[in-house]
Amino acid sequence: MPGDLPGVVEFRLGDVVDLLRPHPCGGREWLVDRLGADIGLRCRKCNRHVLLARRSVERRLGGFVERGDLAMSLAVAPKPRDVQTRVKQADR
DSSP: GGGSTTOOOOTTTOOOEOOOOOTTTSEEEEEEESSEEEEEEEEEETEEEEEHHHHHHHHEEEEEEOOOHHHHHHHSSSHHHHHHHHHHHHOO
16 A cells, blocks of 8 residues: 555545645645646635645645545555456456
């Protein structure tokens, strides 16, 4: 699991995070709505959407206000390539 590695923060869809510096609108809380190498964040105050590199979000993270649903995050996570290959071979 990615969260088990030292120095890697496990983000979930639906997390509400507090970033160290406020958004220009004054809001500090952001909703995580996209995961990958880039993380999509939506300001909870003005509804502005930004896309930031995962490392940048990890550096700016002040903490978690709310945790999202783990099941939802796992459902949309990409499957490893070897699993997809085995599924295709089993269908033949």
